[in-house]
Amino acid sequence: MTAGILLIADLIDNTLLSSYKDLLGIANLLSSSSASGATLVIPVSKPFSEERIGEIMQTAAETGISPIDIVMLTNPAFQHPNPPLIADALQSLIRELEPGIICFPHTMRNCQTAASLAMRLRAEVIAGVESVVQKQDQFVFQRSLMNGKWVATVTPHTLPYILTVNTGAFSNIAAKNIGNDTGRVIRKTISQETDTYISLDIEAVLKKESSLEEAEVIVAAGRGIADPENLDLIRQTASVFKNAGVGASRPLCDSGWLSYEQQIGETGRQVSPKLYLACGISGASQHLAGMRGSQCIVAVNTDSGAAILNIAHYGIIEDVRLFLPALIQKYEEMFG
Amino acid sequence: MKILVCVKQVADMDAQLDLDQENGWLAEDSAVEYRMNRFDEFALEEAVRIKETHPGTRVDVLSLGPARVADTLKRAIGMGADHGIHIDHPEKGFLSPEVTAELIGRYTRHQKYDFILTGVMAEDDMHCLVGPMLAGYLNIPCAVSVIRTFLNTSAETITVTCELEGGIRQKVRLSLPAVLTVQSGINRPRYPSLSNILRSRKQELQIIPAKELSEQCSDTMLQSVSLPPRSDNLQFIEGSLEEKAEKLLNILHEKSLLKLSK
Numbered sequence: 150m151t152a153g154i155l156l157i158a159d160l161i162d163n164t165l166l167s168s169y170k171d172l173l174g175i176a177n178l179l180s181s182s183s184a185s186g187a188t189l190v191i192p193v194s195k196p197f198s199e200e201r202i203g204e205i206m207q208t209a210a211e212t213g214i215s216p217i218d219i220v221m222l223t224n225p226a227f228q229h230p231n232p233p234l235i236a237d238a239l240q241s242l243i244r245e246l247e248p249g250i251i252c253f254p255h256t257m258r259n260c261q262t263a264a265s266l267a268m269r270l271r272a273e274v275i276a277g278v279e280s281v282v283q284k285q286d287q288f289v290f291q292r293s294l295m296n297g298k299w300v301a302t303v304t305p306h307t308l309p310y311i312l313t314v315n316t317g318a319f320s321n322i323a324a325k326n327i328g329n330d331t332g333r334v335i336r337k338t339i340s341q342e343t344d345t346y347i348s349l350d351i352e353a354v355l356k357k358e359s360s361l362e363e364a365e366v367i368v369a370a371g372r373g374i375a376d377p378e379n380l381d382l383i384r385q386t387a388s389v390f391k392n393a394g395v396g397a398s399r400p401l402c403d404s405g406w407l408s409y410e411q412q413i414g415e416t417g418r419q420v421s422p423k424l425y426l427a428c429g430i431s432g433a434s435q436h437l438a439g440m441r442g443s444q445c446i447v448a449v450n451t452d453s454g455a456a457i458l459n460i461a462h463y464g465i466i467e468d469v470r471l472f473l474p475a476l477i478q479k480y481e482e483m484f485g
Numbered sequence: 486m487k488i489l490v491c492v493k494q495v496a497d498m499d500a501q502l503d504l505d506q507e508n509g510w511l512a513e514d515s516a517v518e519y520r521m522n523r524f525d526e527f528a529l530e531e532a533v534r535i536k537e538t539h540p541g542t543r544v545d546v547l548s549l550g551p552a553r554v555a556d557t558l559k560r561a562i563g564m565g566a567d568h569g570i571h572i573d574h575p576e577k578g579f580l581s582p583e584v585t586a587e588l589i590g591r592y593t594r595h596q597k598y599d600f601i602l603t604g605v606m607a608e609d610d611m612h613c614l615v616g617p618m619l620a621g622y623l624n625i626p627c628a629v630s631v632i633r634t635f636l637n638t639s640a641e642t643i644t645v646t647c648e649l650e651g652g653i654r655q656k657v658r659l660s661l662p663a664v665l666t667v668q669s670g671i672n673r674p675r676y677p678s679l680s681n682i683l684r685s686r687k688q689e690l691q692i693i694p695a696k697e698l699s700e701q702c703s704d705t706m707l708q709s710v711s712l713p714p715r716s717d718n719l720q721f722i723e724g725s726l727e728e729k730a731e732k733l734l735n736i737l738h739e740k741s742l743l744k745l746s747k
Contacts, residue, residue: 232617232627257630261616267614300713302709355651390737409670423742463722479727
């Protein structure tokens with residue numbers, strides 16, 4: 150069996166999410182003599198135009214792996230994410246194409262689809278893949294444990310296996326050409342309808358634009374501030390900068406200390422300011438997903454093992470409740 | 486109505502974690518404390534709230550693990566669960582989501598729960614898989630990352646709001662029974678009440694040895710656990726509190742980020 154790589158794209162409102170580029174990136178790394186070809190599966194509510202397909206093929210050629218085949222699965226229910234319907238559709242497709250590796254972008258709902266497929270196919274699944282290395286003729290994957298403090302090295306035993314891939318982890322891979330043919334485009338209509346899972350509505354609850362995305366500096370609060378009153382320290386710190394905004398890790402928003410509009414992370418805002426001052430933030434991967442592109446990351450934390458230090462440029466091991474008042478006072482002395 | 490909440494006991498990972506590289510998990514003599522997985526706290530709170538608005542509802546709480554998980558089950562009872570089930574498994578370290586889901590499934594399939602709640606992920610292994618794997622095992626529908634629940638009056642379906650990334654939400658209607666995995670922020674978990682704490686001390690947990698449910702042991706994919714490499718770029722700013730503040734301000738000044746009033 151020549152086992153190809155099946156990549157499952159994510160869409161919302163019939164719009165392809167950019168996470169498919171990470172799938173192309175990991176397909177690049179996973180392609181070898183034993184894996185023949187990559188296929189991008191796009192579940193659509195309305196088929197894409199020839200032009201759009203061409204753009205996707207072009208992106209694949211530039212940033213991932215080429216040629217790729219594209220399989221468009223059409224069903225009106227794909228307008229909204231629908232894990233059970235995707236799992237049904239993929240189960241048939243997998244029987245037909247017999248891929249060796251099936252990849253999804255890492256999101257909670259894709260873990261749902263992956264888990265469902267894993268049960269049906271009796272396949273192994275690795276969720277949240279951050280990196281891959283080839284050891285002899287085996288692929289070895291790495292993923293986080295303990296809120297990012299540890300790294301697990303994992304190897305599947307049997308084919309096919311399923312991966313969910315961290316977005317941003319594989320998006321800058323130099324493109325690889327694995328053949329000269331043009332990719333095929335296959336169109337299938339999916340007729341199964343689940344009535345046990347019905348999507349009713351989708352809405353965007355965060356304002357489209359936020360001043361956080363424009364801020365030069367973000368001072369972000371995490372659970373290390375301990376008390377909502379200490380948010381005053383965060384705001385005072387923000388005021389020493391020319392152009393700063395206040396952000397927060399999710400737990401603070403969950404507790405109602407700050408609005409979700411200010412949440413930075415996978416389920417909140419993605420930012421890449423010149424400076425990210427992480428105050429009492431441990432650095433769980435859901436948070437890092439929102440700010441790891443920041444140009445300079447300064448982490449203030451009492452825990453010298455905190456995961457945020459794995460991506461920080463500067464680390465200050467201090468209680469943020471003591472450090473920020475000292476910082477503000479020093480600022481007044483030096484520049485005030 | 487009967488609700489099952491599946492909770493996991495995890496190590497307090499804000500503290501120092503001693504990795505024993507040989508056994509691939511926490512060192513045996515580690516002084517780490519254990520607590521309920523944050524996401525499961527939200528799930529339990531959601532179940533107790535539903536119980537409060539639907540009289541006659543019973544909330545069972547289940548946890549899988551060694552003897553120490555009894556503490557987490559007792560806390561769950563303290564928060565308002567009616568009955569605790571301990572699937573006693575000797576594994577103190579990593580247990581795969583497949584084995585976890587199967588063991589919970591083998592217990593659950595003989596019970597008649599209207600729905601099952603659990604957290605969207607465990608903070609220690611971060612897979613986001615046990616909930617949907619359990620749903621697959623039981624062949625019932627599932628919704629993940631739930632931030633709101635609304636039980637429809639016939640109690641044959643439940644409408645949930647699921648959180649997608651980037652501030653997008655999706656409303657889904659599921660037929661029951663179903664598995665829901667709950668995202669943080671769905672509610673504010675309560676502290677255990679005195680009367681429930683007293684009840685948790687008196688009440689016996691139902692203990693089921695994992696071996697009675699299944700002999701299967703997982704052929705684990707986990708090869709090793711290590712500390713992630715620190716970036717070469719990382720510099721620690723050292724000195725007294727004031728010295729650190731000054732050094733940082735100098736760095737920030739050099740980057741022209743500071744507001745200068747003069």
